[in-house]
Amino acid sequence: MGVTIAIDCMGGDHGPVVTVPAALEFLRSHPQASAILVGREEAITPLLGNANTEFGARIRVRAASEVVAMDDPPAIAMRNKKDSSMRVAVDLVKAGEASAAVSAGNTGALMAISRFVLKTLPGIDRPAIATVLPSMKGHTYVLDLGANVDCSAEHLLQFGVMGAMLVAAIEHKDRPSVGLLNIGEEVIKGNDVVKEAGELLRNSGLNFYGNVEGNDIYEGTVDVVVCDGFVGNVALKTSEGLAQMIGAFLKQEFKRTLFTKLLAVAAMPVLKRFKKRVDHRLYNGAPLLGLRGVVLKSHGSADMLAFGNALSRAAEAASNRLIERISERMASMNEVKA
């Protein structure tokens, strides 16, 4: 597929000790991909081992002297740290040297820098952050996840387009179904923005399913669930909390007595298979959508497996024309309107 991923090696809770080995593993499993490791050379080089021999021109290090901290305000990170590993990685996408950038750093800073450097696509007012979650039927993509707190109906429509094109690119689905997150029929009062967004989506030419509710995310009713960033963030964080609690309860019950501990050992293969199906590391790598370039945000706490998944997802998005798909779709929608 010949993609080149610019990797912010300094971002995230663990930095190079996770991002560099994950990059090497990514190059092993993607023999046609290349990687540019961005960050402090003295932190990256010792972790490369014989990578130059193994991968040759497919790997190179790009020095960047600064690091965006997790608590840097986005505006500060953007203005005062022009040689940060995050900024340089995004600059490489802008310059056409990389097909995508991946960072486990500060979300707000990554969004601000990406937006400033790459700019939004025609017809897109605001970039959004999407995530993929497991469902009973496969995967569900949800956006926005916190970039946009107060959204108009037009914004939600644009999220629908971006989400559908993301699924088309990554999951190779022709006409992904799109649902609009709403609340039960039995509710006294609807939300005007959501009602209007429903109208827009119905007339968008997308494969619009209609309203969905929170449970539909995990039931896999649709491929893409559209909501504003506040609601999306709450849905995601609530899910994380519930999954952790369920895992902790399950562990506690299996640890209760010697007998149940023995049972747990016997049941380990089953519990491991189960765990793998809901392992959030498999779902790491949230695309920033609506930009003139592919940028993915990895979870800050990502380990090697998780960060590697973000890299693979970035390669998939870049090699399947994600940006072109979104801009073509936006253009054709605007033609219909005009």
Added chain:
Amino acid sequence: MGVTIAIDCMGGDHGPVVTVPAALEFLRSHPQASAILVGREEAITPLLGNANTEFGARIRVRAASEVVAMDDPPAIAMRNKKDSSMRVAVDLVKAGEASAAVSAGNTGALMAISRFVLKTLPGIDRPAIATVLPSMKGHTYVLDLGANVDCSAEHLLQFGVMGAMLVAAIEHKDRPSVGLLNIGEEVIKGNDVVKEAGELLRNSGLNFYGNVEGNDIYEGTVDVVVCDGFVGNVALKTSEGLAQMIGAFLKQEFKRTLFTKLLAVAAMPVLKRFKKRVDHRLYNGAPLLGLRGVVLKSHGSADMLAFGNALSRAAEAASNRLIERISERMASMNEVKA
């Protein structure tokens, strides 16, 4: 505790075959409580067995000729079905014959009827629906859950007061902690209503913790989580969907081979204990707060165990002066303001 619960026996997916046996069981476990079974006599009486002998004056049937359907628009249910079991149950609270009403019927209709018949308490603009959820540390109460879609900061403040008083009454906590549902620090843009609500809650005299995120619901960071009805509904439904998916995955993994099936049999006591801790039936019974009377909504699909829990929760709220607590607190807040 001497409370009398008016039970809408016709509501819910199952009607009297669930509500009547649950009522009898409730009377057995609450020897000082009484029940008024409201609905069609011909549907209720055959299910009573020797209840009149067993409970004497503690049980009686109040005939109501109509039934609110799950798909009746709230306004229609209110105007055209004045002799519905739901309406009569709420009327009994208004008349002082019952200390609380419980229904598994149509939420919108129950809210509309309760609001019309009972009216809101002084200082409360809109009633809210609260639910209790399991957490790593015990229970978390969340409101609103869908009654109020567009909320002002003042509404969120009122939800905080109602939630805190609910926990004080039901969990016997002196100064329940209250959190305001918001999204991560690392987000580009805040939500103005939530920011303003934070200010109001900080100055309310409540034990205000500050902002919380979705995961805090299940981590048990605070006793009460306040949010608007759209967000609360999405958080709840998303949780339901995720819990169902996790349960289904766990079941599938244990059913994969003969060996894993045998394991499941051996592990049954562990799995049952686990299941009991996250059993949503234990958390059934969502109080409608802010009214001049105690009304609880049971899940429509509630079985006997679940409906019984809603009845117990109603008895607890009524016998611990829920309404008085809310109105006293609202009055003292308004005094401070004046």
